[in-house]
Amino acid sequence: MFFNDGRKHLLAEFSDKEFNMRRTMHDRLQVFNNWSTLEIRDLRLQDSGIYTERIYLWHDGEVRDFSYNLTVLGGDSPLQVTAYVGETATLTPDLPYEYYKVSWTTFVKGKTILVAEWSQKEYNENPYFQNRLDGYELTLEIRDLRLQDSGIYTERIIFLEDGEVRDFSYNLTVLEYPPIPTPVIETTLDEESTDLCHLHCSVPSNSTNLRYIWIYSDKGTVTLYANSSTISVLLTDKPRGAQFFCLVQNPSYFATSALVFLYPCGE
Structure with a gap:
């Protein structure tokens, strides 16, 4: 697949021993290595862009995508x-x-x-x-x-x-931002009161531009608790058995982590 005019266009496809190519590039495309390799001949500047190869594995139905940024140069390097x-x-x-x-x-x-x-x-x-x-x-x-x-x-x-x-x-x-690994919620008692509990949501340190959304679910009712860049929240007066979730967001993905919270904290 190739990005052009804000849309993905199918360049070539191999399925059930049949091979189809995009008509406008038909005379410049070639495949080999059991159809897993695509060769583009007679390159032009407008061929520059993001190319994505999608492979379907027959033994377990897994789908894998591999992206390539092709830069076609003309004159001085950009x-x-x-x-x-x-x-x-x-x-x-x-x-x-x-x-x-x-x-x-x-x-x-x-x-x-x-x-x-x-x-x-x-x-x-x-x-x-x-x-x-x-x-x-x-x-x-x-x-x-x-x-x-x-x-x-x-x-x-x-x-x-x-x-x-x-x-x-x-x-x-x-x-695209890489997927966020599953975050982890840790609990600690407040130093001054056992009725207060701190929840801390952690993700790998190399993750950037993250936003943390805290919600809890009690008897099927879901409530927003905090919605900000805060990685930690302080909880009080929440019912026994309520589930707390930390949703971590970047511009491309969401990841979730759940904690069954027994009130008071640590009980």
């Missing part, structure tokens, strides 16, 4: 920029700010499209990006990133002094 879904990517060259016109382009549906343009204090933005762009001086910011934003972005600058034209390319790779 600057590598990596960000995660939901974040903001900043594309900017290291240049003085004396210019006449700045334009940004990328590939959509195999064609070069204008992303944004600054000319004589006027600014135009392509509606394809749905008000997700910011621009200042020579910088382009793309907010609320999506996987399909991955690709080659080219900035063309026309300088005031001598009319020189310079192009700068950026290879933007947008990644």
Whole structure:
């Protein structure tokens, strides 16, 4: 599968000894190694993007996805920029700010499209990006990133002094956050009162941009207890046998952990 125009497109598929290829790339695709390897010949700049291979294992029905970020270069190598879904990517060259016109382009549906343009204090933005762009001086910011934003972005600058034209390319790779491992809830008694209990939700230290949502369930009724970036909560006056959950959220995934809480804490 390949991201283009904000959607996933099927490039090639092998199933039940039948092989199908996307018609527009039919003469440039080849498969080998028992159909697990895809080769793209006669590469073009617009072939850059995220390619995903989905494999179905017959013995147990397991599904595995493998993603590849293909960068097709032309001329000078583009600057590598990596960000995660939901974040903001900043594309900017290291240049003085004396210019006449700045334009940004990328590939959509195999064609070069204008992303944004600054000319004589006027600014135009392509509606394809749905008000997700910011621009200042020579910088382009793309907010609320999506996987399909991955690709080659080219900035063309026309300088005031001598009319020189310079192009700068950026290879933007947008990644999904990795899944969050199952968090663990730990309980500790309050030092001043045995009626108070601290719950602490922990996940691996390399996890970032996390949000913690605390809820409890009692006799089938679910209640929100805390909704913030707090990894610890203080509990009091909760019924015996209530279940407490810590939902951990990042921009791509949820993970849950449950604790059967016997009141008072530790009883």
